[in-house]
Amino acid sequence: MPRRRAPKTAPRREARQARSRATVEYLLAATAKVLVREGYDRASTNRIAEVAGVNIASLYQYFPSKEALVARVFERYLARLDDALTTCLARIAEAPLWPGLEALLRTFFSLHDDDPALHRALLVHVPQIDRVNPMLALRERMTGALTAYFVQRRGSLRSTDPALAAHLVVTCAEAIKQRAVLEDARLLHQERFVSEVLELVRRYVVARPVSAARARGRPATSGGSRASRRR
Amino acid sequence: MPRRRAPKTAPRREARQARSRATVEYLLAATAKVLVREGYDRASTNRIAEVAGVNIASLYQYFPSKEALVARVFERYLARLDDALTTCLARIAEAPLWPGLEALLRTFFSLHDDDPALHRALLVHVPQIDRVNPMLALRERMTGALTAYFVQRRGSLRSTDPALAAHLVVTCAEAIKQRAVLEDARLLHQERFVSEVLELVRRYVVARPVSAARARGRPATSGGSRASRRR
Amino acid sequence: MPRRRAPKTAPRREARQARSRATVEYLLAATAKVLVREGYDRASTNRIAEVAGVNIASLYQYFPSKEALVARVFERYLARLDDALTTCLARIAEAPLWPGLEALLRTFFSLHDDDPALHRALLVHVPQIDRVNPMLALRERMTGALTAYFVQRRGSLRSTDPALAAHLVVTCAEAIKQRAVLEDARLLHQERFVSEVLELVRRYVVARPVSAARARGRPATSGGSRASRRR
């Protein structure tokens, strides 16, 4: 089993024609499937090609390594989340501190269910420090955006260190969601759970905790439907 | 590479004699070393035996699989943390809600540096859902203990769901520490960082946020030295 | 077919017990056989292991690569020649220029027939510039020894550059033998052929070409049987 010292992840040849694009799709679908059913370690390139019904050599024409395949699957999986968060960030650009942040968190928590099993597999099996790990990139982008968001609302922010606050909020929110996905994804649909998490964040972030009544006012722009459900 | 479907982890034979015990020590030390230097995937039993200077057949006399070796290393690595937390829990058995919890958290954050590289390797490479993962066990025990702790102090607890509160506190604390270990272990020594984290937890946990002055009173029993350093 | 960038040739583990030594022998024999029958390119490690009746993994326990196997076979094959030449060099240490050189050349030409097919395969298929090529080493040693031999007999040497003379003599002798092995190994047994070659060398090396009669006097110490056969 000759292992590459530094697994390459750059795409090899781009699929242009319809047929090859289909091949790539089969491969990615098979990767997800194998990842879910057999785990990262057992997901060999041969197995993936077999499940995809694609020749192993074709696999290597489009992906230079197993890592590249998994990274691509991961990226795709995160793309929706990325889009949703980016959209939400735009929407709350003018919102006050808390309603905006609440909307962002609700968006984050609500978008988890494309394929929970795949989500689990990706979280658990993909080594987390990999520079390629697209979740790291997303996390960093989010931390940056949130820091900027906090800086612009310094007046309402309790902490004097917006970057640190953003770091902690992102870390906690991600961890809470991650554990829920791994252990019981339904939690993320339960308003009892979600609002408890929101409370945790709000009390940390917002400068002078407003009265509970005001705090529970509807979030700025998004997640409204969900927010109203609470009551 | 014939992979066992269900990796065994039970110890095979008690190493009672001195020589046997030495062999086991060599093996565990080698496992840690290889894990750190080459990562989980590259840590083969052959390699470990070689580094340990132990015959591969002897390795299998004491450990039924690679997983068993790694699990044992992990357990050992967590043993100190486990001890410290258990001790601390005993000490704060009678303490009020916050000082006790602060002491517990400080203990948790301060005990991270036996071998950061090993810590990193274990965190990153060992699949996290593994039933064998001793960190899951520790986490569950801690969540249970904290739930009990909260139940006993219901009056001071803000949340009406002690179990959920414990879950969130454990999840966040673990995630924050884990990220620090992976990215910059020195953070856990910086009072600015630690007290920000404590603030996050305190505001969530404690019923009526006491004034800052009272909140910063010294913790109940342990972590005192560190706490006193603050002022 | 993941190819090593720099093929390793250092031996891996030495075979100590009788059983493993036998395994190594089988492997080397199989390497020679496959080399002869199928050529260097077709001689895969899998094929060699199969022919040897040895598990492929065992092969890799003793040899880190195909190159290492071939190099070992080559070394062994050259060992006899090396020995014979070294012995002869000792014998002619005190001999005059020509008889000594003739003895050396006769030794060189006569020792070719352990396994002509293997010889052919080695000559043809093993890339010649490979630093590992043991023939290069032998050639260099011989050139050095011959240079020293010439220096000590400067008076009788026609050329004023012993190193260059040695270089040319070694080059030509090797090439002539090599071509004979490749095309018609019997030539090396025909005195007509051999003495023509000797004449070529003698006329180049010896200062004042002695008369043919004297030149054909018996060589100093070795190769005598063969030499006497001539007349």
Add this chain to the structure above:
Amino acid sequence: MPRRRAPKTAPRREARQARSRATVEYLLAATAKVLVREGYDRASTNRIAEVAGVNIASLYQYFPSKEALVARVFERYLARLDDALTTCLARIAEAPLWPGLEALLRTFFSLHDDDPALHRALLVHVPQIDRVNPMLALRERMTGALTAYFVQRRGSLRSTDPALAAHLVVTCAEAIKQRAVLEDARLLHQERFVSEVLELVRRYVVARPVSAARARGRPATSGGSRASRRR
């Protein structure tokens, strides 16, 4: 890697049109380049096509195999040498034994530097017994021509076996040049080196070694510029 048992080398289709011819040129240039830079083994048809900027299927439209490509490159590389030797042979058709032979050898030694790296790659990596190896063909032609040349000058020839003499001369000359190309191509430009080699041949070939003065007379027709440099 499905290897043909008997690699075909016949050209598949005449490249009559301009574009086709250009394609062929690109392919041959790429073959040479890859051969030099990566060696024979690594020179895959895919790689060659890629470097040539030619579709792999087009490659197979003009060359039936990798061997055919390499053989064609080899032929081209030898064509100049072949031409030069043929021309020289014509020129010395009426020359006396030695001056003619000297001219031929000087021509042979002087024509080596089109692309030493390619020369080296071809010498080292192309299996030498290959029936396709164009150097064998050239060598045979030269040996034949030289035999005829010797036969016509029997009177001046020392040996009584012109064919054997030609064989030895060709073998030695080729070997000397080959080693020079592999180890230090500049040697072939140094008159000290070349004239030593010439001396070796002259003493073997010419019946009654003429005096040094006469032997160094200018060669018959070609290589004169170089020869004149000597004095």
Add this chain to the structure above:
DNA sequence: AATGAATGAGAATTCATTCAT
């Protein structure tokens, strides 16, 4: 005539694990 795509076959190498002494 050219090209994008596909592929069967196989090469090198390693792993986890068990035997026989």
Add this chain to the structure above:
DNA sequence: GATGAATGAATTCTCATTCAT
């Protein structure tokens, strides 16, 4: 009880070559 040796089963990755459009 320790050790040298052995091994079945994978794994990654490439090659020469052919199709289908």
